[in-house]
Amino acid sequence: MMTKKILGGVAIAVFAASLASAAIANDKDTRWERNHPRREQVNERLANQNRRINHELKEGEISKAQAARLHQEDHQIRREERMMASQNGSHITRQEQRTLNQQENAVSHQIGR
Known part of the structure; x- marks a missing residue:
């Protein structure tokens, strides 16, 4: 007991x-x-795009090579975001966020084709 x-x-x-x-x-x-709301927004978009790429690959809508290229582009955006943040006390400016979002928009349009 x-x-x-x-x-x-x-x-x-x-x-x-x-x-x-x-x-x-x-x-x-x-x-x-x-x-870090700007960084969080950029990184959330990158994570969402990663899911979209994987989904389209799984569904056969894009090839492995296309998925790899899109992942590489997103990875480059993520590296750029980290580099920008490292130069500004772990933050990114509004203009840096706009620039990163424009780059993400370009990748996003490629995913949806």
């Missing part, structure tokens, strides 16, 4: 600890998004 109580207590403690660590992780994500 005592063992069940101890195990129950341990299980509750582990569960509570996992909830606390999840809350901390969510707080960090929220803080980053709040502090």
Whole structure:
């Protein structure tokens, strides 16, 4: 009987600890998004385009070579975003965001063809 109580207590403690660590992780994500909204928007678009490329490849709408080229273009945009942020205290300016979004628009149009 005592063992069940101890195990129950341990299980509750582990569960509570996992909830606390999840809350901390969510707080960090929220803080980053709040502090870097332009970067978050650019990176979310890149992630969405990555999903679209993979979906079209899976559906047979584009070839592996086309998917690889599109992924490479997106990867270049991501590198450029990181380079811009490294020069500006981990932030990107409005103009840098516009430039990156224009590049993402060009890739997006290629995905939907």
